[in-house]
Amino acid sequence: MAVDLALAESVRRGESRPVLRFYTWSQPAISCGHFQRIEQELDLQACRRKGVAVVRRPTGGRAVRHGSDLTLTIVAQEAEPGIGGSIEETYRRAAEAIAWGLRGLGIPIGLVRSQASGGEILGSASCFASKSRHELVLDGRKAFGCAQRRRDGVILCQGSLQLWGDGDIPPEWLKRPGGGPVGNSKGSPASSNIPLGVVKEAIAGGFRQVLAADLESSRLTNQELEEAQSLLGSLAPPSEAEFSRLSP
Numbered sequence: 001m002a003v004d005l006a007l008a009e010s011v012r013r014g015e016s017r018p019v020l021r022f023y024t025w026s027q028p029a030i031s032c033g034h035f036q037r038i039e040q041e042l043d044l045q046a047c048r049r050k051g052v053a054v055v056r057r058p059t060g061g062r063a064v065r066h067g068s069d070l071t072l073t074i075v076a077q078e079a080e081p082g083i084g085g086s087i088e089e090t091y092r093r094a095a096e097a098i099a100w101g102l103r104g105l106g107i108p109i110g111l112v113r114s115q116a117s118g119g120e121i122l123g124s125a126s127c128f129a130s131k132s133r134h135e136l137v138l139d140g141r142k143a144f145g146c147a148q149r150r151r152d153g154v155i156l157c158q159g160s161l162q163l164w165g166d167g168d169i170p171p172e173w174l175k176r177p178g179g180g181p182v183g184n185s186k187g188s189p190a191s192s193n194i195p196l197g198v199v200k201e202a203i204a205g206g207f208r209q210v211l212a213a214d215l216e217s218s219r220l221t222n223q224e225l226e227e228a229q230s231l232l233g234s235l236a237p238p239s240e241a242e243f244s245r246l247s248p
Contacts, residue, residue: 001031002232004156005058006224007075012154015223018076018083020207020215022200028067029053030169031158033060033147046173059158061147068165070199072098074157078150082211087148090155091134093210098144098161099136101206105194107163109144110137142167163199 003021010016030047032038034057042063047054074094076083083093095111102109112135136144145167146159160167204215220228 001055001057002228003220003224004073004075004158005231006220006227007073008058008149008151008154008156009227010221010224011075011077012152016075016221018080018213019073019218020204021073021075022203023071023073024069024196025066025071027051027053028065029055030063030065030173031055031057031160032063034058034149035060036062041175042169043173043175050173052173057147057158059147059149059156061145063169064145064160065167065169066160068162069167070161070163070196072146072159072161072203074155074159076155078153078155080155082213084155087150088134090148090157091146094146094157094159095134095136095144097206097210098159098203099206100209101202101204102136102199104205105198105202107138107194111135112137136161138163161199161203163194 003023007016007019007021011018028051030042030052032042032054036056038044038054038056042054044054072094074083074090078084083090099109099111112133135142135146143163144159144161146157148158149156207213208215
């Protein structure tokens, strides 16, 4: 989370081009939305017993289970052609890019066109308990969800792609279960055997195609890493922190 915030600052200062970042998690974890009341919605003792880390995202939305997913971060100026614009437009373009890449692998991913009802969204603390507009579905289940934060003219969009596992929160980890069928995010046979690296390259190709952008593989600059460390207190460089700088 600290790395994503450092990248947002780098883009805000004009020191970095827009960023597409991929990363995975070193242990089972739950990321909670910035405005969620974690203690009221998660059973933190149950999470500790299961060895599940709990972190708060800088973006909004509800809780997401991580561990077998691929997490994506997009950082760009709000005025950036292609990915900038309105909140809804950013969601749509990101989903289209991911869908374009996955379909090239033969994964029949679909784009949600309608908005979930208020009852579905508010009925559970778990993000993957309901489907919203511009999210992705596979075999009838939600496969990709994301949330945004906009500040000082910069978009920070964080998303979770669940092709190999389960993004929903088990009810025994929640203080207020409900809002949808448990286990509706199980991995699909259509995608479970596709290597992570192949998926990342396909999605990068989707962003190239949909946004008409070039991607240059990159690593954190010293300043970005120092800023992340100052935000967190101490930060070991992630083992899977690959990302690309986008050039229109």
